[in-house]
Amino acid sequence: MSILEAVLAHRIVPVVVLERAEDAGPLAEALVAGGLPVAEVTFRTAAAAEAISIMAGRGDMLVGAGTVRTVAQVDQAVDAGASYIVSPGTSGAVVQRALERGVAVLPGAVTPTEIQAVLELGLDTVKFFPAGTFGGPSAIKALAAPFAGVKFVPTGGVGLSNLRDYLAVGAVAAVGGSWMVPADAIAAGDFDTVQRLTAEAVTAARQ
Numbered sequence: 001m002s003i004l005e006a007v008l009a010h011r012i013v014p015v016v017v018l019e020r021a022e023d024a025g026p027l028a029e030a031l032v033a034g035g036l037p038v039a040e041v042t043f044r045t046a047a048a049a050e051a052i053s054i055m056a057g058r059g060d061m062l063v064g065a066g067t068v069r070t071v072a073q074v075d076q077a078v079d080a081g082a083s084y085i086v087s088p089g090t091s092g093a094v095v096q097r098a099l100e101r102g103v104a105v106l107p108g109a110v111t112p113t114e115i116q117a118v119l120e121l122g123l124d125t126v127k128f129f130p131a132g133t134f135g136g137p138s139a140i141k142a143l144a145a146p147f148a149g150v151k152f153v154p155t156g157g158v159g160l161s162n163l164r165d166y167l168a169v170g171a172v173a174a175v176g177g178s179w180m181v182p183a184d185a186i187a188a189g190d191f192d193t194v195q196r197l198t199a200e201a202v203t204a205a206r207q
């Protein structure tokens with residue numbers, strides 16, 4: 001099983017935004033205890049690389065970098081210990097650099113033209129972002145018809161109430177989202193809430 005397959009086998013990928021690297025340790029603990037030893041730590045904050053390094057350093061989590069938009073960020077993420085790279089869109093340069101650095105890469109694509117571009121780069125799995133805005137489960141079903149074999153990871157607007165609708169679509173490998181890692185809970189140091197929301201998500205994905 002590849003790294004990406006191992007990540008997606010969890011069926012849910014927490015999308016993490018951390019303002020303070022010191023929150024990475026307790027956050028990782030809560031995710032693991034809640035049953036999701038996986039995270040996409042986004043390069044939307046200056047704390048991302050250090051947070052990746054802390055979480056990946058545990059050795060019991062699959063840690064990727066999200067919101068990777070540049071080749072320089074690919075290098076920063078991989079140097080910090082990220083084992084996969086997620087982009088909001090598809091950049092040939094970002095994909096190429098990730099592959100050169102020996103890590104998995106999940107680019108964003110929501111249109112037929114974008115999906116074809118991903119296929120031409122030799123990949124078969126796309127982040128479908130922002131999923132709610134771009135048509136939700138029915139859009140993925142429609143795209144899966146011409147693009148048989150392509151796997152989708154919808155993210156953006158996914159939550160406890162609709163994750164099963166997405167996971168019921170055969171072409172959906174996993175869903176991503178931030179609902180189990182709310183910014184206010186992290187800011188308050190309330191990692192019990194993160195653990196509870198994570199466990200709830202895992203249970204919902206199994207139903």
Ligand code: 3PG
Binds near residue numbers: 015157176
């Ligand atoms: C992402 O980067 O994948 C999204 O911002 C997560 O979307 P959500 O906050 O709606 O879950």
